[in-house]
Amino acid sequence: MNPIPPPTHPTNHAAWAVWSNPIFRRYCQARLRLRSAGIALLLTLLIAGFIVAMVSSIGTRSFMTPVDAARSGIIPLLVVQGLILFVLGTAQVAGGMTAERDEGVIDYQRLIPMSPLAKVLGYLFGLPVREYVMVGVTLPFTAWCLWRGQVSWRIWLPLYAVVLSSAWLYHFTGLLTGTVARNRRWAFLASIGLVFCLYTIIPQMAKFGLVFFKYLTITPVFEECLSGLLPDSAGTMVRTAQRLLPTVKFFNLDFSEALFTGFSQGGLILTFVIMLCRKWRRAESHLLGKLWATGFFIWIQLLLLGNALPLIDPGSLFPTHGLSGFARIVSDWKPQPMEAVAMSGMYGLVTLGLIFVLGGIITPSADHQLRGWRRARKQGSATLPQLADAATAYGWVLVMALAGAAGWFLFTRALVGSHWFPGHAVPLSTLGYFAAIMLSCGVGFQALLEAKGGRVVVLVGILVGVVPLMVGAVLSAVDGMLTTAAWVTGMSPLSLPFYAVGSLLSLAELPETVAQAVPQAFYCWLGAGVGAMLWLSWRLWVARRAMAASVLALPPTLPLSPTPSC
Amino acid sequence: MNQPSLHPHGGRAPAIDIRCLRVDYGAFCAVDDLTLSVPPGEVFGLVGPNGAGKTSTFRVLTTLMEPTYGEVILAGVDVLEDQAAARRVMGYMPDLAPLPSDLKVWEFLEFHAAAYGLGARSERRGRVAECLEEVALMEQAQSWCKELSRGQMQRVVLAKTLLHRPRVLILDEPASGLDPLARRDLRNALRKLAEGGATVFVSSHILSELAEMCSSLCVMNRGRLLAAGTVDEVRRQLGSTERTLTATLLTRQDEAAAWLKTHPAVHDLHLTGPQLVFGFSGSDEAQADLLEGLIHRGVRLRAFEEKRSSFEDILVEVAETNRRP
Numbered sequence: 108m109n110p111i112p113p114p115t116h117p118t119n120h121a122a123w124a125v126w127s128n129p130i131f132r133r134y135c136q137a138r139l140r141l142r143s144a145g146i147a148l149l150l151t152l153l154i155a156g157f158i159v160a161m162v163s164s165i166g167t168r169s170f171m172t173p174v175d176a177a178r179s180g181i182i183p184l185l186v187v188q189g190l191i192l193f194v195l196g197t198a199q200v201a202g203g204m205t206a207e208r209d210e211g212v213i214d215y216q217r218l219i220p221m222s223p224l225a226k227v228l229g230y231l232f233g234l235p236v237r238e239y240v241m242v243g244v245t246l247p248f249t250a251w252c253l254w255r256g257q258v259s260w261r262i263w264l265p266l267y268a269v270v271l272s273s274a275w276l277y278h279f280t281g282l283l284t285g286t287v288a289r290n291r292r293w294a295f296l297a298s299i300g301l302v303f304c305l306y307t308i309i310p311q312m313a314k315f316g317l318v319f320f321k322y323l324t325i326t327p328v329f330e331e332c333l334s335g336l337l338p339d340s341a342g343t344m345v346r347t348a349q350r351l352l353p354t355v356k357f358f359n360l361d362f363s364e365a366l367f368t369g370f371s372q373g374g375l376i377l378t379f380v381i382m383l384c385r386k387w388r389r390a391e392s393h394l395l396g397k398l399w400a401t402g403f404f405i406w407i408q409l410l411l412l413g414n415a416l417p418l419i420d421p422g423s424l425f426p427t428h429g430l431s432g433f434a435r436i437v438s439d440w441k442p443q444p445m446e447a448v449a450m451s452g453m454y455g456l457v458t459l460g461l462i463f464v465l466g467g468i469i470t471p472s473a474d475h476q477l478r479g480w481r482r483a484r485k486q487g488s489a490t491l492p493q494l495a496d497a498a499t500a501y502g503w504v505l506v507m508a509l510a511g512a513a514g515w516f517l518f519t520r521a522l523v524g525s526h527w528f529p530g531h532a533v534p535l536s537t538l539g540y541f542a543a544i545m546l547s548c549g550v551g552f553q554a555l556l557e558a559k560g561g562r563v564v565v566l567v568g569i570l571v572g573v574v575p576l577m578v579g580a581v582l583s584a585v586d587g588m589l590t591t592a593a594w595v596t597g598m599s600p601l602s603l604p605f606y607a608v609g610s611l612l613s614l615a616e617l618p619e620t621v622a623q624a625v626p627q628a629f630y631c632w633l634g635a636g637v638g639a640m641l642w643l644s645w646r647l648w649v650a651r652r653a654m655a656a657s658v659l660a661l662p663p664t665l666p667l668s669p670t671p672s673c
Numbered sequence: 674m675n676q677p678s679l680h681p682h683g684g685r686a687p688a689i690d691i692r693c694l695r696v697d698y699g700a701f702c703a704v705d706d707l708t709l710s711v712p713p714g715e716v717f718g719l720v721g722p723n724g725a726g727k728t729s730t731f732r733v734l735t736t737l738m739e740p741t742y743g744e745v746i747l748a749g750v751d752v753l754e755d756q757a758a759a760r761r762v763m764g765y766m767p768d769l770a771p772l773p774s775d776l777k778v779w780e781f782l783e784f785h786a787a788a789y790g791l792g793a794r795s796e797r798r799g800r801v802a803e804c805l806e807e808v809a810l811m812e813q814a815q816s817w818c819k820e821l822s823r824g825q826m827q828r829v830v831l832a833k834t835l836l837h838r839p840r841v842l843i844l845d846e847p848a849s850g851l852d853p854l855a856r857r858d859l860r861n862a863l864r865k866l867a868e869g870g871a872t873v874f875v876s877s878h879i880l881s882e883l884a885e886m887c888s889s890l891c892v893m894n895r896g897r898l899l900a901a902g903t904v905d906e907v908r909r910q911l912g913s914t915e916r917t918l919t920a921t922l923l924t925r926q927d928e929a930a931a932w933l934k935t936h937p938a939v940h941d942l943h944l945t946g947p948q949l950v951f952g953f954s955g956s957d958e959a960q961a962d963l964l965e966g967l968i969h970r971g972v973r974l975r976a977f978e979e980k981r982s983s984f985e986d987i988l989v990e991v992a993e994t995n996r997r998p
Contacts, residue, residue: 120790129787136784137775211771214737215833219788220760388756391739474699478741481697485742 130229175338177255196235201298204285223387262335265365279379322371356417408514455604462549508545547636554643597628688872694743718890764839770830772818823850
């Protein structure tokens, strides 16, 4: 055994130097062994080759030009690449990260002297390295199709740039899921489910005015590039259709789809990086700091508004605009008033959902709070630093609720006050109601979570959030019970945004049977909600004071100091 | 020999300096204001029953957990203030020594050598080979980690821990799963490391092993430090003067038994034939007086045996105390 030599001074691993990142290289070694990766690569090669050969053959048989025949292969190849990168890659990242913890080797990685960012990037590119190589195998076929199909680089470059940025976004999501999830199978399923939702459920939200969410997928850029990727005949039709579509706008600024997608995804990627670095730096940390979470919420509000507002006047924000298709060119298309009401309600619900998620992230558990107070006592302080994880998140969620109410109000006012609905306007008092909803639900949720913990919140969520919706749905199917159903359904915080717009907006055309019940239920449950929020806030204040007092009242111990005795 | 103490002493700066360390899990206090310092070059053992706070202490020392409060200095580096520097001076071998299933032994060590930035590729390979030699696993270099026996896995992780030549080694149950020969090798290896200036902080449930391996040790229970020092010092600090005495008498057994029963330090006396077996909780002086008293009373004493409670017994008692509500 060597006697202890002078300590080594390890080189710093630059985060950007991915190729020399030890974690990346470790996964290259493990996942690119010829024995295991060979079959996957061979299979990919066969599929890509088969696609190109098949479309070329069909093209020749159906007397297509060589250019059109080559172009026919681009989209099937893109689908294969998307499946490999988005689905397999994301699942691999999430599952691989959880496996590290399952095997118990994650502690080794925590201890290696690399910056958190270098570790995150090592995993991000290392875990799905086989999937990158599999996509790499298909690229010569894509390159051949693009070259033979005479597709301009102005078409394929933005498309593939967004494919890559989307892959990173999903892989970051997988990494985060794998870091947080306790079970490998759950992490795997959750990450695949997330990508599936992004391409199935999220686009439906975009139809209800929440346009921003579609920029988390490659869909907008793909649609923009589609005419250039299709054979000439089909491309002409698409080009005609595209001329009818507006360009992407963010408030009054014009962006290309690719640039805006990159901008939207970039913000999310940055947030994910922050979350992962915090977790690598200290495993017990909240995923986001209080300031960042609040800023992120406001940024999402700006994106939602910035995307939606410019689309109101041309009408393309309304769901029926998309459904009516070419019919609207000839017919006198107009949005339905209840469309606007539903869109406003949906905006409120999504905002509330965001408050729940971000508020949940920054709310300290009882354990965190207790440790925070003990640390404060040890340091001779009687308060907690505002930005510490142990500090209350009440004020920050309050700010989010008010910002959310303002965003919701601006969206609703622009929608209702647009030229589509002459004679209608949204009074300023509506902002007060919206704020009351956000505060009663958002702040009430936070106060309950901080004072009573996650289990109570889940129980209350089921009893107050879900059960009334289910009972209401059952009652609504019973003859003569519609009024009761309206009252019961209104109890759920999830229905409150819809009840609000149904009651407050002059546009709302409620069915006669519930025209009275809905507003009455809304005012009643809102009052109850505000009361509950105030009571919960008071309980939280009492609980925090009691906790602080119980810790600070203990006999003083000597503060930490350089002196050895204590 | 260097004496570990509850408080650092003058002269050399301690290699491990823990001050007022507290770790809470909600309302449960796992480590309660622990203060301890270990001088450099020591093989220092940490003993305690399950739930004593050993793992929590180790996790704080290795930067894997943030304590409620307290200070931890490893080789002059404040662990809570400068995690990166602390990770460079410290090597950690966790309990159960997990290994990745998708790497070979050589690759696993090479990865860690690269992560610690141990020079160019050839230097790293040289160091990996050196560490594999040290744990006598050179033949398994090309084996898959998942194919190793438990003891071999322990040795691979030990090799990984030694790679970057840490000044402080923190080893959680390093001897578990090792055969007697490997344990002896480990003991020798740790001693050599300590002779070279490294400080080894090691926990174990195999107390006899720990007593042989360590120059000094400490005992924890319910998050508190009960005793620290050499094995004998710890025994004394834990107040264990309890022993069982056996006197083999040729004559006057009944008379001797009657007299012994009146002695305040004697209890649980049994007379079996010529043998008197009894518990004694007095000092060494009192024991000598007892023997003198017996002889003085004309008892013909053929043999006198003393059996002290073993270190294991003491710790079992500590563990029992831990279980009691």
